[in-house]
Amino acid sequence: MNIGIASEKSGLPAKTIRYYEDIGLLHPARTDNGYRDYSTADIHRLRFVQRSRSLGFSVDECRQLLSLYQDRERDSADVKAIAKAKLVEVDRKIAELVGLRGLLHHLVSHCHGDERPDCPIIDELAGQGMAQ
Amino acid sequence: MNIGIASEKSGLPAKTIRYYEDIGLLHPARTDNGYRDYSTADIHRLRFVQRSRSLGFSVDECRQLLSLYQDRERDSADVKAIAKAKLVEVDRKIAELVGLRGLLHHLVSHCHGDERPDCPIIDELAGQGMAQ
DNA sequence: GGTTGACCTTCCATCTACTGGAAGGTCTAT
DNA sequence: ATAGACCTTCCAGTAGATGGAAGGTCAACC
Numbered sequence A, B: 001m002n003i004g005i006a007s008e009k010s011g012l013p014a015k016t017i018r019y020y021e022d023i024g025l026l027h028p029a030r031t032d033n034g035y036r037d038y039s040t041a042d043i044h045r046l047r048f049v050q051r052s053r054s055l056g057f058s059v060d061e062c063r064q065l066l067s068l069y070q071d072r073e074r075d076s077a078d079v080k081a082i083a084k085a086k087l088v089e090v091d092r093k094i095a096e097l098v099g100l101r102g103l104l105h106h107l108v109s110h111c112h113g114d115e116r117p118d119c120p121i122i123d124e125l126a127g128q129g130m131a132q
Numbered sequence C: 001g002g003t004t005g006a007c008c009t010t011c012c013a014t015c016t017a018c019t020g021g022a023a024g025g026t027c028t029a030t
Numbered sequence D: 001a002t003a004g005a006c007c008t009t010c011c012a013g014t015a016g017a018t019g020g021a022a023g024g025t026c027a028a029c030c
Helices: A003-010 A014-022 A040-054 A059-069 A076-110 A120-125 B003-010 B014-022 B040-054 B059-069 B076-110 B120-125
Strands: none
Touching (some): A003 A014, A040 B120, A059 B120, A076 A120, A076 B076, A120 B040, B003 B014, B040 B059
């Protein structure tokens, strides 16, 4: 299977698939003309990575998950540990963004937003506005 | 004022301050020995950028905000537009992460997490689990 | 048989926002 | 004079791709 088809089937751009090969996530065969030749197992791996990435796992975490995926003897505890760590991380990011949102919302709602130059947003960024 | 002091006063690492100069966010004077020499106005700019960055504005947005900050004739509407766009972006990110969190939480809570190899997390990532 | 166009290949550069480190100059204190 | 705490520039690396150039391959059409 050529890379174009692999791209279609996995939902990943060809560029990205080559990149994943560069960094050692998979090792497709080559045909005589030098073209990459993807097996259905390769496609499964690509889809696996695509899903993991879209769930917010880093490429390195994908590498670990992929090796667990391919290990029929794995402990589910190992997988769960990675997912739990990611969950904690996502929770932290959400809390951070919610705080940010509150601050931004406050600023936006207090700026009259017309042609006059005085602006509570600038004042705040300059450290002259509300306490930070 | 040497860069070390500027770093202390602005809360930014010296490396980062030099980087901000590289990309044209500020242009401190130089003393005879070639050392950067920061004025209090430079410190205000640095603090301004530091606060803006911590509120999630990109360096490029900081550049715009900084030029508005320094423009006594600015329209507050221009500042508000940037802040509102950022607010929308933050909202979008939060929604995405909350969705992610739900999925991860579901996966984590359904994985028994012991020494057995069967694992709903892997199943899901492989596309064999719950619908995606 | 020639040519067009859609593929594929590699390699190199670019993006964001820094950060680390090497090699070397300067300043201050002892 | 020398230690060590600064400062300088420059180069490389991080994550995770993405864009583009230069060139090879393949299938179809005239």
